[in-house]
Amino acid sequence: MSLTKTYVAIVISLLVLTALELTIYPRVELGSARNAVLLTAMAIKALLVVLVYMNLKNEPLTLKISFFILIPVAAYFLLFMLYDAKYIWHS
Amino acid sequence: MSMAQTMDIRRVDQLPVGKLGIWLFLLMDGLSFATILIGAAYLRANGALWPRAGTVLNVPLTAVNTVVLFLSSFTMMLALQAVRADDQRGFKKNLFLTLALGALFLGIQAYEYTHFIVGGEHLKTALAAAGFEGQHFFRPGSSIYAACFYGATGFHGLHVFAGLIFMIYIIALALRGRWSAAHHGRVEVLTLYWHFVDLMWMFVFTVVYLL
Numbered sequence: 001m002s003l004t005k006t007y008v009a010i011v012i013s014l015l016v017l018t019a020l021e022l023t024i025y026p027r028v029e030l031g032s033a034r035n036a037v038l039l040t041a042m043a044i045k046a047l048l049v050v051l052v053y054m055n056l057k058n059e060p061l062t063l064k065i066s067f068f069i070l071i072p073v074a075a076y077f078l079l080f081m082l083y084d085a086k087y088i089w090h091s
Numbered sequence: 092m093s094m095a096q097t098m099d100i101r102r103v104d105q106l107p108v109g110k111l112g113i114w115l116f117l118l119m120d121g122l123s124f125a126t127i128l129i130g131a132a133y134l135r136a137n138g139a140l141w142p143r144a145g146t147v148l149n150v151p152l153t154a155v156n157t158v159v160l161f162l163s164s165f166t167m168m169l170a171l172q173a174v175r176a177d178d179q180r181g182f183k184k185n186l187f188l189t190l191a192l193g194a195l196f197l198g199i200q201a202y203e204y205t206h207f208i209v210g211g212e213h214l215k216t217a218l219a220a221a222g223f224e225g226q227h228f229f230r231p232g233s234s235i236y237a238a239c240f241y242g243a244t245g246f247h248g249l250h251v252f253a254g255l256i257f258m259i260y261i262i263a264l265a266l267r268g269r270w271s272a273a274h275h276g277r278v279e280v281l282t283l284y285w286h287f288v289d290l291m292w293m294f295v296f297t298v299v300y301l302l
Contacts, residue, residue: 003172004169004172007165007168007169007172008165010165011161011162011164011165014161015158015161018154018157018158018161021297021301022150022154022301025144025145025150025300025301025302026144026145028143035302038297038301038302039297039302041297042293042294042297042298045293046290046293046294049164049286049289049290049293050286050290053164053168053286053289054283054286054287054290059106059114060105060106063106063111063114066114066118067114067118070118070121070122070125074122074125074129077125077129078129078132081129081132081133081136082132082133082136084133085133085136085137086136088137
């Protein structure tokens with residue numbers, strides 16, 4: 001596949017995933033499944049941009065590790081702070 | 092030897108030094124965005140009044156803005172591809188398109204901010220439905236929710252603004268025929284920065300507007 005076709009495929013995927021998000025977000029009756037779909041769509045979109053548009057898939061391993069190591073760090077802080085918030089909220 | 096030539100030659104771990112520099116900057120900057128969004132999540136979980144998605148914020152208008160930003164990332168890729176092929180006309184055309192789309196994004200955001208800051212009956216009704224009774228405006232000091240909204244979108248808007256200035260600089264040099272297939276290190280840096288702005292918007296849009 002030529003590069004232009006790849007870029008077109010990426011932008012179409014981004015638009016489709018955004019359309020999916022816009023369909024799902026008002027459906028509060030879905031509960032946590034709604035959040036899961038929204039966050040998954042967001043993560044897929046982010047990966048497409050990082051790997052293809054920012055070309056991380058072809059960069060040296062050191063750079064790939066430097067990028068992806070930040071995700072568990074951010075997730076750890078998020079979970080820790082949410083746990084803390086829950087503790088304060090219930091006390 | 093010009094700066095652009097120097098950037099193309101010096102390498103650290105197979106990466107041109109300019110590219111390595113922008114990647115390090117983006118990694119740090121990404122953490123700044125993460126701090127703002129995690130802070131918002133913390134405040135929300137800690138009991139701050141947080142209306143249902145779409146009650147106060149204009150999701151359809153922002154969805155249009157999201158599409159504008161996606162398209163600008165696409166035209167930026169076409170510009171990079173053109174300069175790599177030494178297609179000067181295609182390079183300038185796509186760069187101008189990216190600039191126009193970026194400016195449109197900021198224009199729509201400014202329109203949204205104006206609507207919130209000036210206020211009105213429609214906004215008052217929306218705020219009342221969201222639990223903010225008696226409020227006529229949605230300003231940064233109005234509530235924790237408003238502060239988080241302006242913090243995340245304002246920080247992102249500043250990045251778009253900085254990207255547009257960087258783009259004008261690249262265009263000015265492009266008009267003098269500075270960039271070619273052999274020397275376009277700073278165009279690659281701009282491309283990475285612009286995609287990063289797009290990337291951060293995906294997080295801001297989902298976390299601030301949809302969740």
